[in-house]
Amino acid sequence: MVLAELGGSISRALQQMSNATVIDEKVLNDCLNDITRALLQSDVQFKLVRDMQTNIKHIVNLDDLAAGHNKRRIIQQAVFNELCKILDPGKPSFTPKKGKTSVVMFVGLQGSGKTTTCTKYAYYHQKKGWKPALVCADTFRAGAFDQLKQNATKAKIPFYGSYMESDPVKIAVEGVERFKEENCDLIIVDTSGRHKQETALFEEMRQVSEATKPDLVIFVMDSSIGQAAFDQAQAFKQSVAVGAVIVTKMDGHAKGGGALSAVAATKSPVIFIGTGEHMDEFEVFDVKPFVSRLLG
Numbered sequence: 217m218v219l220a221e222l223g224g225s226i227s228r229a230l231q232q233m234s235n236a237t238v239i240d241e242k243v244l245n246d247c248l249n250d251i252t253r254a255l256l257q258s259d260v261q262f263k264l265v266r267d268m269q270t271n272i273k274h275i276v277n278l279d280d281l282a283a284g285h286n287k288r289r290i291i292q293q294a295v296f297n298e299l300c301k302i303l304d305p306g307k308p309s310f311t312p313k314k315g316k317t318s319v320v321m322f323v324g325l326q327g328s329g330k331t332t333t334c335t336k337y338a339y340y341h342q343k344k345g346w347k348p349a350l351v352c353a354d355t356f357r358a359g360a361f362d363q364l365k366q367n368a369t370k371a372k373i374p375f376y377g378s379y380m381e382s383d384p385v386k387i388a389v390e391g392v393e394r395f396k397e398e399n400c401d402l403i404i405v406d407t408s409g410r411h412k413q414e415t416a417l418f419e420e421m422r423q424v425s426e427a428t429k430p431d432l433v434i435f436v437m438d439s440s441i442g443q444a445a446f447d448q449a450q451a452f453k454q455s456v457a458v459g460a461v462i463v464t465k466m467d468g469h470a471k472g473g474g475a476l477s478a479v480a481a482t483k484s485p486v487i488f489i490g491t492g493e494h495m496d497e498f499e500v501f502d503v504k505p506f507v508s509r510l511l512g
């Protein structure tokens with residue numbers, strides 16, 4: 217179920233509840249069950265869905281609601297708030313400041329869209345007058361450096377990498393040092409990925425992070441990974457201090473519920489979403505407008 221469908225299903229469930237002449241326990245339960253089913257079909261983690269249902273029932277205590285209370289509005293508001301709560305970990309991520317050097321490290325599995333997203337992130341800030349730079353610390357995948365170089369050249373963003381060096385930590389440190397000397401205010405470190413979660417990958421992430429001391433680690437996740445999202449995000453979080461999430465490929469047929477799980481697993485907010493292969497197909501992510509749009 218893609219996100220738009222998820223929104224449609226939830227809206228329909230709320231509408232059906234609204235149409236009922238009397239809102240009793242059965243009507244509320246039917247509505248919550250429909251919403252639960254829609255969320256599960258969108259790959260939102262089971263525990264999150266169950267907690268959400270419990271919370272709404274707790275908030276909307278039909279017995280305690282005096283006559284005259286607008287039960288429909290209370291239920292709708294509770295659903296909206298709970299969806300926002302899943303997507304809002306309660307504390308904002310570190311935000312780099314223009315003119316002050318920040319190191320931002322990107323992590324994620326191969327194919328998640330990490331390299332593309334690094335350039336999008338750099339380009340987004342460059343347009344706003346920042347001085348970003350890209351460091352390719354992916355020595356695992358042949359062609360990674362070329363890809364970053366090509367993207368960076370197209371966007372006229374300085375980059376650093378090496379065809380010869382096989383130690384990602386060394387490249388990361390050299391790149392960060394060089395761009396600090398050049399007074400870049402946003403030094404972005406692209407790291408390697410693997411197809412699967414592997415001990416070697418996590419160890420490498422730990423080492424790169426320890427050596428470059430990033431101000432922010434961004435976990436990049438493909439929106440179509442579904443139920444695997446929670447475990448994957450948690451595995452990265454256990455190796456490095458993930459502070460924000462970027463969800464890619466939101467333009468595709470992804471179910472999207474994985475985003476909700478990634479937030480829960482990393483306790484970090486989604487800060488941007490990728491909506492296409494092009495450099496400017498990149499949007500700031502805001503919880504409330506997103507949920508409003510989702511619910512139509």
Ligand code: GDP
Pocket residue numbers: 324325326327328329330331332333409464465466467468489490491492493
């Ligand atoms: P990496 O292995 O994680 O560095 O992934 P890449 O950056 O090489 O991206 C893998 C593929 O996903 C490439 O074909 C990208 O063009 C594509 N991609 C990345 N982000 C998006 C996105 O937001 N939407 C779409 N449709 N494709 C994307």
